Amino acid sequence: MGRLPEPDFLPGxxxxxxxxxxxxxxxxxxxxxxxxxQVSKDALKIGEGSLxxxxxxxxxxxxxxxxxxxxxxxRRARFYRITAAGRKxxxxxxxxxxxxxxxxxxVMETT
Amino acid sequence: MxxxxxxxxxxxxxxxERDLEDEMQAHxxxxxxxxxxxxxxxxxxxxxxxxxxxxMTLALEDSRGAWNFAWIESLGQDIxxxxxxxxxxxxxxxxxxxTIGLALGLNTLLFTGFxxxxxxxxxxxxxxxxxxxxxxxxxxxxxxxxxxxxxxxRTNNSACADLLAMRRVSARYNGDSxxxxxxxxxxxxxxxxxxxxxxxxxxxxAVTPGSNAVIVxxxxxxxxxxxxxxxxxxxxxxxxxRPFEIVGVARRGFxxxxxxxxxxxxPMTMYAQLMNGADLFGREHPHPLEIVGRLKPGVTMExxxxxxxxxxxxxxxxYAPEDRVLSxxxxxxxxxxxxxxxxxxxxxxxxIAMALILLLACANVANMLLARAMARQxxxxxxxxxxxxxxxxxxQLLTEGFVLAVPAAVLGFCITWLGSIVGLKVVFAILPSSFxxxxxIVPIHLDWRVFLFVLLAGCVSxxxxxxxxxxxxxxxxxxxxxxxxxxxxxxxxxxxxMLVSAQVAICVMxxxxxxxxxxxxxxxxxxxxxxxxxxxxxxxxxxxxxEKAIALLSTDPSVETQAVAWRTPLYGxxxxxxxxxxxxxxxxxxxxxxxxxxxxVFRIPITLGRNFTAEEARAEEPLVIISEATARKFWPGGDxxxxxxRIKLAPGSALSLDDKLPRLSSxxxxxxxxxxxxxxxxxxxxxxxxxxxxxxxxTFSYSLLVRIHGNPEVVRQSLDKLLTAxxxxxxxxxxxxxxxLDVQYVPFRLxxxxxxxxxxxxxxxTAIGIYGVIAYLVTQRSREIGIRIAxxxxxxxxxxxxxxxxxxxxxxxxxVGAVIALGVGKLISxxxxxxxxxxxxxxxxSIAVVFAAAALAAAIxxxxxxxxxxxxxxxxx
Numbered sequence: 001m002g003r004l005p006e007p008d009f010l011p012g013x014x015x016x017x018x019x020x021x022x023x024x025x026x027x028x029x030x031x032x033x034x035x036x037x038q039v040s041k042d043a044l045k046i047g048e049g050s051l052x053x054x055x056x057x058x059x060x061x062x063x064x065x066x067x068x069x070x071x072x073x074x075r076r077a078r079f080y081r082i083t084a085a086g087r088k089x090x091x092x093x094x095x096x097x098x099x100x101x102x103x104x105x106x107v108m109e110t111t
Numbered sequence: 112m113x114x115x116x117x118x119x120x121x122x123x124x125x126x127x128e129r130d131l132e133d134e135m136q137a138h139x140x141x142x143x144x145x146x147x148x149x150x151x152x153x154x155x156x157x158x159x160x161x162x163x164x165x166x167m168t169l170a171l172e173d174s175r176g177a178w179n180f181a182w183i184e185s186l187g188q189d190i191x192x193x194x195x196x197x198x199x200x201x202x203x204x205x206x207x208x209x210t211i212g213l214a215l216g217l218n219t220l221l222f223t224g225f226x227x228x229x230x231x232x233x234x235x236x237x238x239x240x241x242x243x244x245x246x247x248x249x250x251x252x253x254x255x256x257x258x259x260x261x262x263x264x265r266t267n268n269s270a271c272a273d274l275l276a277m278r279r280v281s282a283r284y285n286g287d288s289x290x291x292x293x294x295x296x297x298x299x300x301x302x303x304x305x306x307x308x309x310x311x312x313x314x315x316x317a318v319t320p321g322s323n324a325v326i327v328x329x330x331x332x333x334x335x336x337x338x339x340x341x342x343x344x345x346x347x348x349x350x351x352x353r354p355f356e357i358v359g360v361a362r363r364g365f366x367x368x369x370x371x372x373x374x375x376x377x378p379m380t381m382y383a384q385l386m387n388g389a390d391l392f393g394r395e396h397p398h399p400l401e402i403v404g405r406l407k408p409g410v411t412m413e414x415x416x417x418x419x420x421x422x423x424x425x426x427x428x429x430y431a432p433e434d435r436v437l438s439x440x441x442x443x444x445x446x447x448x449x450x451x452x453x454x455x456x457x458x459x460x461x462x463i464a465m466a467l468i469l470l471l472a473c474a475n476v477a478n479m480l481l482a483r484a485m486a487r488q489x490x491x492x493x494x495x496x497x498x499x500x501x502x503x504x505x506x507q508l509l510t511e512g513f514v515l516a517v518p519a520a521v522l523g524f525c526i527t528w529l530g531s532i533v534g535l536k537v538v539f540a541i542l543p544s545s546f547x548x549x550x551x552i553v554p555i556h557l558d559w560r561v562f563l564f565v566l567l568a569g570c571v572s573x574x575x576x577x578x579x580x581x582x583x584x585x586x587x588x589x590x591x592x593x594x595x596x597x598x599x600x601x602x603x604x605x606x607x608x609m610l611v612s613a614q615v616a617i618c619v620m621x622x623x624x625x626x627x628x629x630x631x632x633x634x635x636x637x638x639x640x641x642x643x644x645x646x647x648x649x650x651x652x653x654x655x656x657x658e659k660a661i662a663l664l665s666t667d668p669s670v671e672t673q674a675v676a677w678r679t680p681l682y683g684x685x686x687x688x689x690x691x692x693x694x695x696x697x698x699x700x701x702x703x704x705x706x707x708x709x710x711x712v713f714r715i716p717i718t719l720g721r722n723f724t725a726e727e728a729r730a731e732e733p734l735v736i737i738s739e740a741t742a743r744k745f746w747p748g749g750d751x752x753x754x755x756x757r758i759k760l761a762p763g764s765a766l767s768l769d770d771k772l773p774r775l776s777s778x779x780x781x782x783x784x785x786x787x788x789x790x791x792x793x794x795x796x797x798x799x800x801x802x803x804x805x806x807x808x809x810t811f812s813y814s815l816l817v818r819i820h821g822n823p824e825v826v827r828q829s830l831d832k833l834l835t836a837x838x839x840x841x842x843x844x845x846x847x848x849x850x851x852l853d854v855q856y857v858p859f860r861l862x863x864x865x866x867x868x869x870x871x872x873x874x875x876x877t878a879i880g881i882y883g884v885i886a887y888l889v890t891q892r893s894r895e896i897g898i899r900i901a902x903x904x905x906x907x908x909x910x911x912x913x914x915x916x917x918x919x920x921x922x923x924x925x926x927v928g929a930v931i932a933l934g935v936g937k938l939i940s941x942x943x944x945x946x947x948x949x950x951x952x953x954x955x956x957s958i959a960v961v962f963a964a965a966a967l968a969a970a971i972x973x974x975x976x977x978x979x980x981x982x983x984x985x986x987x988x
Contacts (some may be wrong), residue, residue, distance in 0.1 A: 026139070029137075052135065053174045053176065056177035071137075
């Protein structure tokens with residue numbers, strides 16, 4: 001009890017990244033992690049220890065749905081698909097994230 | 112929905128976990144495959160993948176944690192654990208469940224009544240838009256309406272979608288008295304009430320005066336008085352000697368829109384035929400109608416009052432100045448009583464008494480749990496030492512509370528259910544027969560509000576009794592806790608003592624209050640009303656058949672004397688301002704119009720002067736007989752006879768629909784009568800009373816008072832037969848006066864009985880509470896007591912030690928309780944002059960009883976203490 005998750009992201013941003021990835025098409029956990037890593041040019045490495053709890057939270061919130069399927073190289077994998085609620089949530093998170101980044105940027109530019 | 116999602120997954124949690132594990136395995140396999148593609152050997156790839164993935168169990172655990180299954184699972188564990196604990200202490204659990212269940216039951220019972228009368232709306236369409244409407248004039252506040260006034264108001268107003276008119280009547284059917292509601296033709300359509308069988312009343316039923324002798328039965332009355340026989344529809348029955356056709360039964364659940372359900376509804380146009388008063392539709396009739404309006408959507412009550420004032424003023428524009436409408440009064444008619452400050456104030460004393468009982472029960476259980484928590488200190492200390500978080504332990508202890516509260520709430524609900532049935536049976540059994548047969552109460556349902564109330568009260572009491580012990584038990588030092596050493600801390604002891612003293616205080620207060628009420632009810636039953644009511648029967652008759660009835664009765668040998676009076680004594684008096692000739696200010700006196708025989712019928716001696724003569728009565732001459740108290744007040748020491756009494760014709764004294772006022776401004780005193788109770792027994796002997804002569808043929812609202820020989824009940828039945836045969840429809844009601852007197856004792860008997868029950872309950876709870884605390888103290892102090900005994904203390908001194916502790920606790924409570932009781936006494940004494948609030952005997956008795964209970968409750972633990980074997984105790988630690 002009481003152990004905090006790895007503090008590699010601002011709280012909630014991981015979910016946003018996952019939703020963003022899934023908004024381009026459904027994917028399995030490995031695929032999501034790979035995708036984020038590739039797109040961010042290896043800057044963001046998602047540990048499985050945070051990826052799966054985050055996916056569970058998204059499932060609880062009904063922002064994603066999961067279904068077992070077969071991966072591109074014929075492995076059994078669980079595919080996640082973004083729901084309508086997920087898209088709405090993504091839009092909202094994007095907006096507040098942009099706002100935050102802009103605000104932080106303004107603070108940092110002031111010398 | 113999210114909660115539902117969680118719960119659904121909780122049910123499938125094994126699948127969720129298997130999915131997670133499979134998924135992570137797949138993830139690792141993919142990582143491994145990539146490493147192999149990048150040129151690692153199979154083993155290197157597997158190791159690298161494992162490294163990269165890290166602790167899979169932990170990741171699994173975290174993912175599981177996101178679902179909060181652990182919380183739900185531990186709740187299940189807590190409940191199972193609590194059940195096991197309570198199975199091991201069945202007596203304790205049973206005591207807690209009984210204590211809380213009883214208190215919850217009493218509270219819910221009271222709430223059920225409150226709900227039925229104040230919260231549950233009438234079973235009609237949109238009850239919350241219904242408002243009763245009345246007029247205020249200079250002469251009368253709360254004036255009713257004539258048919259014509261109702262008709263005009265109905266067509267000329269912008270605020271109400273519709274208005275209905277109604278008027279309560281009672282009618283004889285088969286020797287039984289039925290309550291009826293005379294209604295306008297739109298009554299059922301406006302309330303949107305369908306028939307169960309047959310039809311309801313329609314507009315055309317109430318158009319032509321005297322036409323359409325039809326009635327619709329109320330559902331419960333159909334069951335109880337007509338055996339739910341569907342063939343009653345179309346049958347013709349005699350009401351008040353007149354034929355009426357039953358056209359239908361209103362749907363089940365609809366019991367009218369006022370405080371007593373009617374047995375039938377009849378069109379207003381039959382009013383004159385049924386009651387034989389003046390014609391309702393003529394000008395000469397006063398204003399007997401009550402009006403209920405349905406506000407248009409979006410119209411507030413204040414807007415409606417303003418909107419109704421304009422047509423009201425124009426309707427009454429040509430009336431005498433004191434009869435013109437000044438303002439329109441309105442009140443919600445959604446429930447039997449509106450949820451107003453007055454209603455809440457009225458129920459508050461009972462609610463407080465009940466809440467105190469619940470508080471007492473909670474204090475008791477809290478105390479027992481506290482003592483138990485001390486006994487479990489070692490277990491709790493061990494758990495804390497092993498790393499259990501305090502909130503987690505508190506949650507566990509609270510869960511234990513809830514586990515006890517659930518059966519207690521179920522028990523409470525059962526008590527409410529039983530109580531609402533048995534309680535009503537008891538009330539009806541206490542009521543004199545001729546009243547019991549007439550009273551009908553609104554339907555009492557255990558609906559969702561009652562259910563919600565039990566639920567809330569249960570939760571609140573659980574928190575009340577379980578939270579403090581839980582906080583107390585889990586506080587503290589680990590090392591001490593694991594050794595079970597808590598006796599050094601005094602705070603919990605102080606808390607327990609306070610709880611016990613509070614219990615004693617509440618108990619003393621309830622005992623004293625119930626004692627005062629009990630003695631009050633005794634003394635009220637011994638009040639000499641001055642009237643000889645034995646062998647007097649009150650007969651309500653139709654006005655047109657009254658003379659015929661009097662003639663018939665005078666032929667019967669069992670009839671001794673017959674009198675006619677405007678008001679029957681003991682139904683509460685009406686007052687007018689009167690004064691002696693030369694005085695400046697007026698004082699209020701009760702008044703009545705009576706025929707000369709009135710004084711013979713009730714055996715009221717005329718101590719000075721003389722009675723009215725028959726001629727004086729018939730002419731209603733300006734003469735008056737006054738009570739002795741009035742004579743003393745107005746002409747102290749002097750002779751009242753032949754003095755002049757001035758009467759202020761006081762319009763505006765809020766007189767009701769059937770009131771009759773003397774048309775005199777002064778009258779000559781011709782006699783002085785002995786003081787009696789003309790009004791209500793609760794107000795005692797009349798402070799002041801005046802009798803005017805009555806012409807028995809003049810007004811329709813006179814009652815016949817008959818003194819008879821022989822057994823009142825037997826004679827009542829034979830007279831009823833005589834009148835039914837000789838003057839069918841004449842009798843509206845026949846009531847022995849003894850029953851009129853008896854019915855006044857009922858509230859006092861009920862109050863006394865209820866307060867006795869509460870007092871006894873409080874006493875039992877307090878005794879249990881004291882016993883629990885003292886027994887615990889003995890266990891806690893056993894070492895000290897053992898040393899005392901080893902050092903030579905006698906068993907007597909040990910008993911004294913324990914008893915004195917108990918008595919000390921009681922003494923504080925008794926003092927506080929007695930002081931509160933004085934305040935409560937002041938409050939109730941404002942309701943009746945006959946209650947003696949400072950009744951030394953009651954105070955002493957209550958205090959003695961509480962001390963005795965405190966000593967008795969401590970006696971068993973004290974005996975246990977005095978028999979402690981010092982050797983075994985001292986060796987034990």
